[in-house]
Amino acid sequence: MLLTAALCLQPGEQEPHLHRLHRERNFYGAVAVYEVWDEAMLSSFYEFLHGRITHGNQAKKDRKVPTSYYGEGSGARLALLTNPQRNLGPMRVGAIGLGIGTLAAYSRPGDVYRFYEINPAVIRIAWGENGYFSYLSDAAARIETVLGDARLSLEEEAARHDFQNFDVLFVDAFNGDSIPVHLLTREAMALYLSHLRGPDSVIVVNATNVFVNLAPVVVALAESYGLKATLIRSTVRTGLFQPSVFILLTRGDSLEAPEIRKAGYPMRPDLHQIKGKLPLWTDDYSNVASLLVR
Secondary structure, eight states: OOOGGGGGSOTTOOOTTEEEEEEEEETTEEEEEEEEEETTTTEEEEEEEETTEEEEEEESSSTTSOOBTTSTTOHHHHHHHTOGGGGTSOOEEEEEOOTTOGGGGGOOTTOEEEEEESOHHHHHHHTTGGGSOOHHHHOSSEEEEEESOHHHHHHHHHHTTOOOOBSEEEEOOOSSSSOOGGGSSHHHHHHHHHTBSSTTOEEEEEOOOSSBOOHHHHHHHHHHHTOEEEEEEEOOOBTTBOOEEEEEEESSSGGGSHHHHHHEEEOOTTSTTSOSSOOOOBTTBOOSGGGBOO
16 A cells, blocks of 8 residues: 555545654655554554655564565565575675665574665664664664665775675665666666675665666666676555565576576566667766656
């Protein structure tokens, strides 16, 4: 359930199944928390919104179940559960964009999950301010949150030779109507690759967006660096779960896992889903308008 309609309500108005619990605004925009009654589940859940876009929800019961874009059948779930390192020992997982920290529901003892987030309000709420969300505090892994622009933070770490050796790195900052293009350039991809553990590590781009089709940009980046790319689309839309599009990128063979081969399909310019010249974004060139969904 998306609450876009809820944000059109005038102050003081309420729908029977919605109750706004929190709202604040800072330099990065307005965030809000709603309590939502779901008739099908006969229970309620908390939903977090940044502007008009849902950035996570969590059941009041079953608090450890991953929801929204990251549930059963999602590319995010498959990228984590099929990664070769999962069978070898603790994993290091990075995420550009925190939301409410839903990914931490997949963590295990010994893992490290490191989230990069530019908005301090998001970090406070995800860490459980006012008791709405608990994915971070309930996580089995060690959780690290880094405040600031993710690309700048990763660049500073690289300059210190503090490479993070991620097994999976999520780039999850593109759900809204304002695309941070500096996170999808050729230079940004080089930075992400430098922070991976090895060839079977995976970069996961959350390309879920109703306004912009980011797949051609991601495929162009994959082609530029000789990466294999697979798109996994989930169409589940019920209660706590939303449809999602994830694109997985790797240098190695980790996308050959049977679960990924069954759920996704390879992305190559010679296939029918990519038409025309691939738009390779760089720090000197990007064109969001050409990718608008019409």
